[in-house]
Amino acid sequence: MRLAPDSTLNTFPELAESTTQGLGAEHAEVIRATLPLVAAHIDQITPLFYTKMFAAHPELLRDRFNRGNQHQGAQQRALAASIAVFATHLVDPGLPHPQELLARIGHKHASLGVTEPEYRIVHEHLFAAIVEVLGADVVTPEIAAAWDRVYWLMATTLIDFERELYDAAGVAPGDVFRETRVAQRIDDPSGAATFVVESADPSEPLPGFVPGQYISVGARLPDGARQLRQYSLINRGGDGRLAFTVRKVPADADTPAGEVSNWLHDTVGAGDTLEITLPFGDLTIDTEATTPVVLISAGIGVTPMAGILEYLAAETPTRRTVILHADRSTTAHPLRETVDELAHRLADVYFRAWYEADGHGLLDVTKVHLPEDADYYLCGGTGFLQYVRAELMSAGIPSDRVHFELFAPNDWLLDADQQPALA
Numbered sequence: 001m002r003l004a005p006d007s008t009l010n011t012f013p014e015l016a017e018s019t020t021q022g023l024g025a026e027h028a029e030v031i032r033a034t035l036p037l038v039a040a041h042i043d044q045i046t047p048l049f050y051t052k053m054f055a056a057h058p059e060l061l062r063d064r065f066n067r068g069n070q071h072q073g074a075q076q077r078a079l080a081a082s083i084a085v086f087a088t089h090l091v092d093p094g095l096p097h098p099q100e101l102l103a104r105i106g107h108k109h110a111s112l113g114v115t116e117p118e119y120r121i122v123h124e125h126l127f128a129a130i131v132e133v134l135g136a137d138v139v140t141p142e143i144a145a146a147w148d149r150v151y152w153l154m155a156t157t158l159i160d161f162e163r164e165l166y167d168a169a170g171v172a173p174g175d176v177f178r179e180t181r182v183a184q185r186i187d188d189p190s191g192a193a194t195f196v197v198e199s200a201d202p203s204e205p206l207p208g209f210v211p212g213q214y215i216s217v218g219a220r221l222p223d224g225a226r227q228l229r230q231y232s233l234i235n236r237g238g239d240g241r242l243a244f245t246v247r248k249v250p251a252d253a254d255t256p257a258g259e260v261s262n263w264l265h266d267t268v269g270a271g272d273t274l275e276i277t278l279p280f281g282d283l284t285i286d287t288e289a290t291t292p293v294v295l296i297s298a299g300i301g302v303t304p305m306a307g308i309l310e311y312l313a314a315e316t317p318t319r320r321t322v323i324l325h326a327d328r329s330t331t332a333h334p335l336r337e338t339v340d341e342l343a344h345r346l347a348d349v350y351f352r353a354w355y356e357a358d359g360h361g362l363l364d365v366t367k368v369h370l371p372e373d374a375d376y377y378l379c380g381g382t383g384f385l386q387y388v389r390a391e392l393m394s395a396g397i398p399s400d401r402v403h404f405e406l407f408a409p410n411d412w413l414l415d416a417d418q419q420p421a422l423a
Contacts, residue, residue: 022153023090030146032091038147039084041133046080049129057121063226064112067259080126086154087147103282106158110165111216111280112228113174119155126151169207169278176277177218178206183241185269192247192300192334193265197274198240205240209233209279211287211311212304212377215242218275219260226275229260232303232379233279234335236310242276245335247300283377283405287311292320292371296363296388298380299327299334304405305379306335306342313345320348320371326384329357365391378404 023031038045054061061067082101089098127148131139166173180197187193199206214230221227231244248265249258268274285293285308293312295305302325312319323343327333333353343351352368354360365388376397378388385404392402 027146027149028091030143031087034143042080044133045129049126053125087150106161107280107282110162111277113176115174116159180274180276182270182272182274190332190334192245194245196241196243206242208238210284211308212284213279213281215279216277219263227260234303234306236314245303283403292374294322294374294376296324296378298384301379302334309342313342318347321346323351325353326363327355329355376402
């Protein structure tokens, strides 16, 4: 089933009132008083939490969690930080509502097949870590009850939202994995590789999707682990095939090599079988809108933009479109020829790329005419997104028209409005 881009599945319009009321005045007072303490100890609580959980459930690290992110510590901070952000809103409803945070997490969870029992596992080991770090004398029954209430308000909200996503996809909760056959592998001049997959069962073709969504790929690695990674869909969809592009990730001083990306590059070709999930993701365009679209990307962040462009070129080629991309060089630019070809199929388009090696400098939105009433879609690394969002803010672009995605577990932390609880 195709998810509708204007569906309520991407927002939580009723949550602001219901969760605040659900917390209760007494719990809210406790959370307000203890939030600084919990936030200050996030970097101690979360490693201990994951250590405890993986000791009790090693299969989660082997088959569910991203081992690369765990190695770097990024995913470790994301969970507890998201709870702190959520708690901050509960005690101060005047702050911007964390609906984007919740939608982002919910879609990621659905793409991994997360179900309700896993929330109970997380609860057990997270709260054990909180007590161990802060001390049983600090975490009184009143404090424990208040934070327990925060956790289950957030968890129940996400469980309900994820159930809606599963229902919309026409599957039981967690039943998102499908066996596919690689119909085609296309090696890009940039060194990236595109994999086109179709259902291994011709009687059950792969579904369509909303432009900008992604799938998870399950890689069966030599050590027996099944590692999952998300990749944006770059084709139009609707023909039973899904296409995604992967860049090989070498190790450097700060990060390990990309386990799944390198496995795909080194071992997977046409005719091979591949486990994927159904499409999910909330960085999607409104296919009913006629207002301009501005697509801003860096590096492999071009992939969701390519998927959006495929749709625009096929369905609304007269819609005003601005394409801005930053990369190291023309040869490093993934899908450059594809994007150029798609741009030529649009009637009202502006396409510009900045290449560092060619002396173009940083991508500069002040050098571009930004159309009025446009929606802006951003994808790239942390520094790039922070820079571009600041530039758009300086240019007077309303924040509710700027949508972004960073291929990391805590991308929502880029939102400065959601930072107070983490200070």
